[in-house]
Amino acid sequence: xxxxxxxxxxxxxxxxxxxxxxxxxxxxxxxxxxxxxxxxxxxxxxxxxxxxxxxxxxxxxxxxxxxxxxxxxxxxxxxxxxxxxxxxxxxxxxxxxxxxxxxxxxxxxxxxxxxxxxxxxxxxxxxxxxxxxxxxxxxxxxxxxxxxxxxxxxxxxxxxxxxxxxxxxxxxxxxxxxxxxxxxxxxxxxxxxxxxxxxxxxxxxxxxxxxxxxxx
Numbered sequence: 073x074x075x076x077x078x079x080x081x082x083x084x085x086x087x088x089x090x091x092x093x094x095x096x097x098x099x100x101x102x103x104x105x106x107x108x109x110x111x112x113x114x115x116x117x118x119x120x121x122x123x124x125x126x127x128x129x130x131x132x133x134x135x136x137x138x139x140x141x142x143x144x145x146x147x148x149x150x151x152x153x154x155x156x157x158x159x160x161x162x163x164x165x166x167x168x169x170x171x172x173x174x175x176x177x178x179x180x181x182x183x184x185x186x187x188x189x190x191x192x193x194x195x196x197x198x199x200x201x202x203x204x205x206x207x208x209x210x211x212x213x214x215x216x217x218x219x220x221x222x223x224x225x226x227x228x229x230x231x232x233x234x235x236x237x238x239x240x241x242x243x244x245x246x247x248x249x250x251x252x253x254x255x256x257x258x259x260x261x262x263x264x265x266x267x268x269x270x271x272x273x274x275x276x277x278x279x280x281x282x283x284x285x286x287x288x
Contacts, residue, residue: 073247076255080107084258096124098255119149127177129155138165146174153177158186163193170194184218191230203236216249
């Protein structure tokens with residue numbers, strides 16, 4: 073499973089990219105607005121930090137505007153993926169952009185039927201929002217499994233990108249459900265490798281070594 077960072081924090085992206093474990097980045101208008109700088113410039117800098125798909129979202133609400141903005145964003149870098157909302161206008165734009173060989177990510181997906189339409193429109197990625205589904209009292213991972221089942225029936229190339237990830241258990245469950253990609257906030261990435269027993273074990277090893285008086 074590929075791991076994307078869901079972030080526009082350049083310092084954090086740079087630090088975690090150095091691990092060699094980050095396969096791409098997703099952004100959205102809310103995250104971009106937090107940086108208070110020109111959006112296209114921000115996306116270009118992220119593309120320099122991570123050599124993988126970088127999702128940049130359109131803000132137009134009509135298909136014509138989305139297509140225009142999508143072409144503008146795609147010209148920024150070969151790795152840019154145009155992020156499009158799951159609306160009728162978004163599906164129209166996805167079809168055109170996909171036909172123009174521009175990578176797309178259909179976002180705000182909350183049902184398998186929405187994912188099916190996105191795949192038929194040629195989406196490169198489809199992004200079901202796991203955390204927000206859980207917030208409504210349903211099981212977001214059931215949606216991942218349903219989408220994977222539908223896609224396998226018809227051999228769609230569209231990748232399932234698990235989004236709205238809240239904690240490490242979401243990452244584990246997404247991997248078990250067969251998600252192709254999981255996009256996570258930097259906070260969750262740090263939680264993935266930390267464990268209290270690891271810290272205790274390491275401290276014990278180092279204490280014993282320091283007491284021994286040995287050197288490498």
